[in-house]
Amino acid sequence: MNRTITKLLSYCFVLFIFLSFTSTVKATDIWISSSENTSLYIMDDTISYGTSSTGKWITVSVKIVKHNRVIETVTWNFSKFKTDMWRYYTNTMRRDHTTVVIPHHKIFEYMMHRIGWTYTIRDNLWYY
Secondary structure: OHHHHHHHHHHHHHHHHHHHHHOOOOOOEEEEEEEOOEEEEEEHHHOEEEEEOOEEEEEEEEEEEEOOEEEEEEEEEEEEEOOOOOEEEEOOOOOOOOEEOOOOOHHHHHHHHHHOOOOOEEOOOEEO
């Protein structure tokens, strides 16, 4: 009986050690665009979004990489108040000042497709 318990504990210990080294989880950075040796990568593990009685919101952090080095991380906050157009502010802007999201914004479009939300472009100027 003692021998069986010892064997069982040994097997459990070996299994625990094996699983602790093999089950690592890594976040994914998704390339969005590049220009003049600078690339943008969405940090997939930072995506959050939701709805409330006043509208919808999306938040994501984006790495700015130049010559294979991260030079800055910018957090984008998109929001839509009821029937208004989509707007955003970043952590590099004043929080009380939002800017209208204009069409073909790669970060915004990736996020909308990623979370499965729809949007329309009106007058070729605004996202709704």
